[in-house]
Amino acid sequence: MRVAVDVMGGDRAPAAILQGCWDAAALLTPDDRVLLVGDELVIRAGLAASELSAEKLTQYQVIPTTQVIGMDDSPVEAVRNKPKASINVMCDLVKKGEADVAISAGNTGACVAAAQLKMRTLPGVSRPGIAVVLPTFYGPVVICDVGANITPQPRHLQQYAIMAGAYGAAVAGIENPRVGILSIGEEDAKGTEMVKEARALMRDEPLINFIGNIEGRDIFKGVVDVVVCDGFVGNIILKFTEGITEGLFQTILAELQEFGSGAVDQFKPVMKKIYAKHDWQEYGGAPLLGVGGYCLICHGRSEARAIKNAIRVGQQLCRSGVNQKIVERIARSIPGRE
């Protein structure tokens, strides 16, 4: 696997991104290569301080860039007007076949735009979608889309079901995933027109093990493996999850304080274990499914650990050939109205 990492993107870039790349050294097989895309001086200084063995150092390569897309830049404009920005160069490397995986914790919109523009969509795929793994008591649930496409067509959701299923099998070991569509009630008549049309498409598609509408609460009940939704709703619930989980732990600690510091100390190991299980950083990046190559989008707040884990996920995606599976299944699926 050759992975191109955007060294300049993310709230903790470049330090945390580079550290994540060094921490991934132990994961690399002899054929793996890490292409460090960004400011040359910064990267070379990082390499010098990295304490990697001479042998490992040969697996890292510097790809100098001179522009940076900021977290608040307008995605489409930035991609067009900053051709030498790390996000653009990173996607160019995949486009030219010089890298298999692109990883960035930078501007998500720019990353989606650059990947779509340069890597193009896989044959048969209408629109890419971002998939995330949500850890639940009953196991991982894949949600797609969480923000690439905020006003999708029904056909896009049908394809998200196929793509997210292939991804879930590769990284979370979910076979023949049960697929649901996020809506506001179990009955067929519930939901927007888009949801109703998408449901009909999925129900009629033998490649999808479709279980029907899923309500927000069902996601946590072990009844579904893949949940599809539009990118607006998906993005909101993704960030909502982050907020409510942090808020709940904050509340628990505050209540424990009232029982004395002993109670807090006793609960901390439990909390750490749970936090680790619910920690998005453990899942590395979220793939932009449906583009020609692998593109992993990391949280803007990613620490070194998230970057290291994204490199691991990149290896899993390449080894399991998720994109080939997606192309095969999309070709066999019933075409929907665009």
Added chain:
Amino acid sequence: MRVAVDVMGGDRAPAAILQGCWDAAALLTPDDRVLLVGDELVIRAGLAASELSAEKLTQYQVIPTTQVIGMDDSPVEAVRNKPKASINVMCDLVKKGEADVAISAGNTGACVAAAQLKMRTLPGVSRPGIAVVLPTFYGPVVICDVGANITPQPRHLQQYAIMAGAYGAAVAGIENPRVGILSIGEEDAKGTEMVKEARALMRDEPLINFIGNIEGRDIFKGVVDVVVCDGFVGNIILKFTEGITEGLFQTILAELQEFGSGAVDQFKPVMKKIYAKHDWQEYGGAPLLGVGGYCLICHGRSEARAIKNAIRVGQQLCRSGVNQKIVERIARSIPGRE
């Protein structure tokens, strides 16, 4: 206050609904009346077994009905075809001025449809919206709409901000609420066309203390008091909250088990306290804001406690004259495009 309670609606009806009405007896002032709407035999048997004092019993009145709208009935058809159903009769009582508040844990869609049809909207209000109070570490946050209107216009969201603000002031003591619109990023350019138009309307409205876009995670950070969104997104995050909270507590208990049953026993009082604070049943029903009269929609799984609390909220709404405030503010607001 005269409150009409749908005795037949909800997963635990009629027993839990009636019990909630008896439990509310202590809250009733001498002028308050509870109109029990439903099967006469069931209600009379309940009254006989209620152990209420003779004096309190005079505050309860039976309104016999002969039809029931099921949880899975199609809302609009059921409201039209079952004129003697408890939900319809309950809303008729408010329409005729015989009750001030309607409370139901039955079919939400039917409740919204019946209230809109019979109670009509308040002067100037385009569409009603359901508001819920979400407890957070930093205090209550009101979210509107959570399911009355799944494809709203920008003007509806602007009105939700005004109505939910008046409600928040009345039941949660939030003065001059900070209002945000739920979207997928802080920048103005983020969101659907509807969200962008609604944001512009709210920004230009002096009656709204508007703080801009709110992401899912910000809801839990103490930066916002009222969050407006379309009813599709709102309903999904409402149920999502329920699922993730239950799932997280389930996870905590399972982890504590590994530390032995002593750890579980020690944590239980903490958990109970937090659970109570995060418990939707404490907030009783969610008001359908914007209709002519008060209509509180309770969770289908409501226990007696939720019904009792809904009666308490009904009293608060009547006493604080929320609807008069809504009418005044809507009249002073800048009219938006319908």
